[in-house]
Amino acid sequence: MNVAVKPSAAGLVPPVLEVRDLKTQFFTDEGVVRAVDGVSFSVGAGEALGIVGESGSGKSVTALSLMRLLEEPSRIAGGEIRFQGRDVLGADPEEMRNLRGGRMAMVFQDPMTSLNPVLRIARQLVETMVVHGNYTGDQAADRAVKMLGRMGINAPERAIHSYPHQFSGGMRQRVVLAMGMSNDPVLLIADEPTTALDVTIQAQILELLRELNRDFGTAGRSERLLEVRGLVKHFPLPKSGFFQKRLIVHAVDGVDLDVARGETVGLVGESGCGKSTLARVLIRIHKPDAGSIVFEGQDIAAASAAEIRPLRRRMQMVFQDPYASLNPRMTVADTIGEPLRFHGLAATAAETREQVAELLSTVGLNPKAAQRYPHEFSGGQRQRISIARALAVKPDFIIADEPISALDVNIQAQIINLMLELQEQFGLTYLFIAHDLAVVRHISDRVVVLYLGKVVEVARSGVLFERPLHPYTRYLISAVPVPDAAVERQRVHLQLQGEPPSAVDPPSGCRFRTRCPIAQPVCADVPPPLAEHEDGHFAACHFAGEFRPTNGRVHAARHG
Amino acid sequence: MTALVDSHSTVLAVAPVRTRAQRWRRRYGLAAAGAAIILAWVLIAIFAPLLTPYHPDTVEVTVRLQPPSPAHWLGTDALGRDVLTRLLHGARISLTTGVVVVVVAAVVGTLLGGIAAYARGRIEELIMRLTDLVLCFPPIILALAIAAALGIGTTNTIIAMLVVWWPKFARLAHSLVIVQRSQEYVEAAMVIGFSPARILLRHILPNAVGPLIVLVTLDVGNAIITFAGLSFLGLGVVPPTSEWGSMVAEGRELVSQWWVATFPGVAILTVVLGFNFLGDGIRDWLDPKSRRW
Numbered sequence: 012m013n014v015a016v017k018p019s020a021a022g023l024v025p026p027v028l029e030v031r032d033l034k035t036q037f038f039t040d041e042g043v044v045r046a047v048d049g050v051s052f053s054v055g056a057g058e059a060l061g062i063v064g065e066s067g068s069g070k071s072v073t074a075l076s077l078m079r080l081l082e083e084p085s086r087i088a089g090g091e092i093r094f095q096g097r098d099v100l101g102a103d104p105e106e107m108r109n110l111r112g113g114r115m116a117m118v119f120q121d122p123m124t125s126l127n128p129v130l131r132i133a134r135q136l137v138e139t140m141v142v143h144g145n146y147t148g149d150q151a152a153d154r155a156v157k158m159l160g161r162m163g164i165n166a167p168e169r170a171i172h173s174y175p176h177q178f179s180g181g182m183r184q185r186v187v188l189a190m191g192m193s194n195d196p197v198l199l200i201a202d203e204p205t206t207a208l209d210v211t212i213q214a215q216i217l218e219l220l221r222e223l224n225r226d227f228g229t230a231g232r233s234e235r236l237l238e239v240r241g242l243v244k245h246f247p248l249p250k251s252g253f254f255q256k257r258l259i260v261h262a263v264d265g266v267d268l269d270v271a272r273g274e275t276v277g278l279v280g281e282s283g284c285g286k287s288t289l290a291r292v293l294i295r296i297h298k299p300d301a302g303s304i305v306f307e308g309q310d311i312a313a314a315s316a317a318e319i320r321p322l323r324r325r326m327q328m329v330f331q332d333p334y335a336s337l338n339p340r341m342t343v344a345d346t347i348g349e350p351l352r353f354h355g356l357a358a359t360a361a362e363t364r365e366q367v368a369e370l371l372s373t374v375g376l377n378p379k380a381a382q383r384y385p386h387e388f389s390g391g392q393r394q395r396i397s398i399a400r401a402l403a404v405k406p407d408f409i410i411a412d413e414p415i416s417a418l419d420v421n422i423q424a425q426i427i428n429l430m431l432e433l434q435e436q437f438g439l440t441y442l443f444i445a446h447d448l449a450v451v452r453h454i455s456d457r458v459v460v461l462y463l464g465k466v467v468e469v470a471r472s473g474v475l476f477e478r479p480l481h482p483y484t485r486y487l488i489s490a491v492p493v494p495d496a497a498v499e500r501q502r503v504h505l506q507l508q509g510e511p512p513s514a515v516d517p518p519s520g521c522r523f524r525t526r527c528p529i530a531q532p533v534c535a536d537v538p539p540p541l542a543e544h545e546d547g548h549f550a551a552c553h554f555a556g557e558f559r560p561t562n563g564r565v566h567a568a569r570h571g
Numbered sequence: 572m573t574a575l576v577d578s579h580s581t582v583l584a585v586a587p588v589r590t591r592a593q594r595w596r597r598r599y600g601l602a603a604a605g606a607a608i609i610l611a612w613v614l615i616a617i618f619a620p621l622l623t624p625y626h627p628d629t630v631e632v633t634v635r636l637q638p639p640s641p642a643h644w645l646g647t648d649a650l651g652r653d654v655l656t657r658l659l660h661g662a663r664i665s666l667t668t669g670v671v672v673v674v675v676a677a678v679v680g681t682l683l684g685g686i687a688a689y690a691r692g693r694i695e696e697l698i699m700r701l702t703d704l705v706l707c708f709p710p711i712i713l714a715l716a717i718a719a720a721l722g723i724g725t726t727n728t729i730i731a732m733l734v735v736w737w738p739k740f741a742r743l744a745h746s747l748v749i750v751q752r753s754q755e756y757v758e759a760a761m762v763i764g765f766s767p768a769r770i771l772l773r774h775i776l777p778n779a780v781g782p783l784i785v786l787v788t789l790d791v792g793n794a795i796i797t798f799a800g801l802s803f804l805g806l807g808v809v810p811p812t813s814e815w816g817s818m819v820a821e822g823r824e825l826v827s828q829w830w831v832a833t834f835p836g837v838a839i840l841t842v843v844l845g846f847n848f849l850g851d852g853i854r855d856w857l858d859p860k861s862r863r864w
Contacts, residue, residue: 294762330755330759335755336756338777404763
């Protein structure tokens with residue numbers, strides 16, 4: 012894949028798209044209609060920004076403004092649009108034509124009208140590529156077939172010679188996507204790409220967009236929501252005797268972490284590696300001993316309870332144990348309604364009741380459940396209540412601390428799906444903590460691997476599972492079962508030896524060295540830095556990527 | 572033959588069948604008995620003047636140390652006062668002081684213990700070491716010393732008892748709140764942004780209050796005994812006032828006039844038993860593991 016823009020975890024790259032104070036107006040006979048009135052946002056590389064609002068709120072006009080596709084009587088009246096650092100509003104028509112369909116592509120709402128009905132698909136696709144001069148006719152024809160295949164169209168060699176009306180709506184939207192992606196755009200603007208489609212096709216198209224975003228690194232949106240640097244949390248243990256040295260648990264020991272708006276970051280590691288502590292420090296249940304936690308530009312690491320209180324609305328948490336996370340003496344209505352009243356989101360009792368009922372149906376529970384107590388519900392239902400409580404204050408960011416590990420397997424899937432739906436619906440950002448890597452792989456955009464209070468590897472989810480660089484990650488992945496029994500038998504199963512060392516007295520140098528099969532003397536002396544090995548792929552290992560066991564060898568080496 | 576054995580064992584395996592009334596008695600009988608005793612004493616305390624023709628403090632030297640008779644059901648004391656009348660009036664002081672001491676001590680102790688457990692750090696050290704300090708002394712001796720320093724009188728004795736009484740509640744509340752505060756629902760409340768006071772009072776304490784209620788009920792009897800003990804030792808109530816402990820004290824050298832000391836003692840016994848029954852019942856009721864079926 013040619014990745015046009017590097018998705019970066021450290022992310023010091025300027026945003027791909029920056030919109031400041033954009034004003035678009037319609038000069039009608041009745042006067043000026045301010046369709047877009049001072050909109051600002053930015054979209055980083057590899058990010059997907061969602062713009063939501065009801066019909067007529069100016070979503071499409073914003074999208075059209077970005078590409079300067081507006082027609083009279085509408086005009087951009089002010090503001091600034093910067094695309095890869097270049098001023099879009101100041102660009103001449105020639106430059107704009109190059110941008111459009113080239114590095115900036117758009118997928119429109121209605122697949123019925125965005126394809127030319129009298130031209131074959133092949134011609135429309137090839138034309139787009141040739142016009143921008145990136146491909147010759149033959150190359151383009153070749154690529155067009157590949158793109159259609161990539162978009163999930165069966166027998167693309169044949170399909171490409173069809174006319175648009177021979178395709179269904181969903182298929183046509185795939186063709187439009189193929190067209191949009193054909194020149195490797197840096198920015199893909201999708202204007203309600205699914206509204207004209209039925210629900211199942213909607214889901215497929217959204218999933219496709221998500222995959223494309225991952226694979227091509229195309230931006231669809233975002234700024235960084237949470238930025239954590241050098242976070243440390245130590246817990247002193249009670250002294251065992253008066254003259255004894257006080258022992259300290261190094262629960263979180265210098266963690267760096269970035270979370271972009273709208274993304275799902277998976278946090279994995281063995282029990283006791285500091286995952287839950289990290290979550291509780293981030294959300295300031297615990298106060299960190301060192302480091303910074305910048306949430307939406309505000310450092311909350313050392314902030315007082317009063318300073319954090321307004322931010323509490325923005326970040327919420329879903330807990331592991333649905334049997335402990337709900338106050339047993341409060342009804343569901345109180346549990347969900349109390350935060351609403353506390354943060355002034357509901358003024359009267361009637362308003363609270365109404366919102367509680369709405370929240371309950373949002374998470375798939377009967378609004379009548381409000382009058383009941385937590386013990387009257389099953390684990391999965393309780394977890395839904397817990398999610399409703401977190402959603403009550405309309406947060407942007409939710410930390411989920413192993414939200415499904417206490418649930419039955421079939422219920423786990425339901426809760427995961429609910430969380431994904433809610434993310435779609437409310438544009439939530441998740442930090443998802445789990446030890447189940449299969450789940451993490453399924454839902455995360457990026458994965459952070461923690462070992463003994465330190466981050467050992469960070470990568471996009473697909474990359475991490477395909478090409479883990481840190482030996483520990485390799486062990487973790489190897490422990491995930493594969494559903495296909497034949498594949499499962501063939502797989503290399505690595506057994507991590509011994510218990511994790513105590514966080515009270517962590518090993519010198521690299522913390523993993525005591526269990527690492529490729530440890531060298533240097534590992535005991537020098538702690539490996541978290542270095543970027545490929546784009547957005549970080550690993551803290553002196554010999555990153557060098558541990559590549561094959562079936563027989565590993566067993567021989569380990570047991571012989 | 573096997574069939575016979577089988578049917579036999581099936582019959583044995585079935586639990587004894589109890590009627591609803593039997594089950595109720597088994598589960599709540601003791602607590603109900605305790606509650607009935609307490610209720611009876613409360614009614615007696617309220618309506619004491621209506622129950623006897625005598626006044627508790629009227630000295631009638633001509634009828635001193637009369638044994639129980641139709642005129643004086645429980646006899647008279649060394650000053651010719653009717654023992655039954657004094658006993659019934661004495662219920663007022665005993666019950667009030669017992670309840671007041673325990674309730675006030677429970678509220679103060681629970682708040683202090685709760686704050687200590689929730690705040691941790693220096694505040695916790697301060698409060699818990701203070702409770703240790705008070706608990707170091709035998710309670711009745713310490714209360715005696717404080718009451719003696721403050722001077723005789725019901726109010727002073729109550730104050731002295733409060734000083735020694737709150738630490739046990741602080742201790743219990745401390746450990747209960749520590750258990751609750753690590754529960755995820757408390758963390759969830761923190762994440763919502765509630766103030767510590769609100770989390771402690773509205774979220775934690777309602778979940779920790781069960782054992783405290785048990786201790787309160789069981790302890791009222793204790794407090795009544797202690798107050799009676801202090802009165803027996805000459806503190807507590809000022810002389811003419813009738814109070815069970817001081818009544819026992821007045822009869823302690825009258826060996827042949829057994830009724831003077833015995834009946835107040837029996838009164839103490841019944842009240843204390845009543846509170847203990849009720850406390851046990853509430854404990855069983857709150858703790859599903861010890862529930863009787």
